[in-house]
Amino acid sequence: MLKTTQSTKLAIFGAAPAFTQKLHVGRPNIGDRDQLMERINDVLDRKWFSNNGKYVQEFEKRLAEFTGAKHCIAMCNGTIALEIVIRALGLTGEVIVPSFTFVATAHALQWQEITPVFCDIDPETHTLDPAQVERLITPRTSGIMGVHVWGRPCQIDELTELAQRRNLKLAFDASHAVGCSYKGRMLGNFGEAEVFSFHATKFLNAFEGGAVVTNNDELAAKIRLMKNFGFGPGYDNVIYVGTNGKMNEMSAAMGITGLESVDDFIATNYRNYKQYQAELRDVPGVRLVTYNEAEKNNYQYIILEIDEWEAGINRNELVKVLHAENVLARRYFYPGCHKMEPYRSYFPNAHLLLPETEKLTEKVMSLPTGTGVTPEDISKICGIIRLAIQDSDRVRRALQDELLATVPTDKQLAAEITVR
Numbered sequence: 001m002l003k004t005t006q007s008t009k010l011a012i013f014g015a016a017p018a019f020t021q022k023l024h025v026g027r028p029n030i031g032d033r034d035q036l037m038e039r040i041n042d043v044l045d046r047k048w049f050s051n052n053g054k055y056v057q058e059f060e061k062r063l064a065e066f067t068g069a070k071h072c073i074a075m076c077n078g079t080i081a082l083e084i085v086i087r088a089l090g091l092t093g094e095v096i097v098p099s100f101t102f103v104a105t106a107h108a109l110q111w112q113e114i115t116p117v118f119c120d121i122d123p124e125t126h127t128l129d130p131a132q133v134e135r136l137i138t139p140r141t142s143g144i145m146g147v148h149v150w151g152r153p154c155q156i157d158e159l160t161e162l163a164q165r166r167n168l169k170l171a172f173d174a175s176h177a178v179g180c181s182y183k184g185r186m187l188g189n190f191g192e193a194e195v196f197s198f199h200a201t202k203f204l205n206a207f208e209g210g211a212v213v214t215n216n217d218e219l220a221a222k223i224r225l226m227k228n229f230g231f232g233p234g235y236d237n238v239i240y241v242g243t244n245g246k247m248n249e250m251s252a253a254m255g256i257t258g259l260e261s262v263d264d265f266i267a268t269n270y271r272n273y274k275q276y277q278a279e280l281r282d283v284p285g286v287r288l289v290t291y292n293e294a295e296k297n298n299y300q301y302i303i304l305e306i307d308e309w310e311a312g313i314n315r316n317e318l319v320k321v322l323h324a325e326n327v328l329a330r331r332y333f334y335p336g337c338h339k340m341e342p343y344r345s346y347f348p349n350a351h352l353l354l355p356e357t358e359k360l361t362e363k364v365m366s367l368p369t370g371t372g373v374t375p376e377d378i379s380k381i382c383g384i385i386r387l388a389i390q391d392s393d394r395v396r397r398a399l400q401d402e403l404l405a406t407v408p409t410d411k412q413l414a415a416e417i418t419v420r
């Protein structure tokens, strides 16, 4: 008997997409628009656009208070902030990083001719596996750069102990982790320094922006020089080699305005997270990555792990189903830094040491959340996922047929050869 199903409602079977407009992952969070406009107008009136202006100073002060860290140095973006931290710490040779991160973590090292040594992750936390880190230490290793992926902290105590015991510098790429805590203490206070990103897609955005947060006075002073061409006090007084990492006033105005609304952003993200959790709970093969609710989290990322055998379709197929509905789910992070150039060519065998990374990058995906997504949107998205998995056989066949349709037939190939 033919089982009737609902899956004909899916766009891959020719139905109208569930969303008329594309729903992106990482739509910006915007705070109070009137406050922002007031600040932007003030910047224009004051005609002070950059170089440690009033708003940059205020943003730094407020961020330092927010994290409880002693120093905050605002920058033009997170990547430059990483590069400056790496240089200010005097890292050389090799630095151990996860491959499961945004490629900027690795690039910030390679840009300075330091070798990023890719380390495997703990499959539960998605962050550096401290035991694997230790195995990768060589006489050339100068430091460890952990990444608080999804704002979920690294195993900081273990990494700190390891770095001390092996005399290595430890720093963190905390790009995802504004507003998150570890054992009750805000991220930004660990290692030698931590780096935030305020890119438009991040939890707190400054259009583009970044910051270094540290409790080390000497390091903070050095970083301040470096991000401003090495200019010392007074005029025309260069005392150090530097670059231009400065944040501008418009970005700072956006950052401050966002910072005033972080509680609202978190409340929205948390509501979305709990809704996804409830609506996906019983869907086979779908695991929502959870946050430790005893800690502070920004809940900025809705991350799924798809178990192909349980779900009947794999991650790539589910992403295709969602894209057809105008839900632009992302395979984030895919395929892992070690599979991107130049690292792929430098370390063609890196995958042998990265079994957990390889597994995770094949099954992980992220879904839209944030203040730009409504509860109705989330219900629709979860409904699509449920339908696709309920009727996985037909979904899989439809996607395979679609794939086959793009393969030229023998006749077409023959015709092409004749033409040539």
Ligand SMILES: *Cc1c(COP(=O)(O)O)cnc(C)c1O
Residues within 6 Å of the ligand: 077, 078, 079, 080, 101, 102, 104, 105, 147, 173, 175, 176, 197, 198, 199, 209, 210
């Ligand atoms: C976004 C991001 C960066 C880069 O930050 P930008 O501000 O975009 O330069 C670095 N690392 C991670 C993990 C990120 O997510």
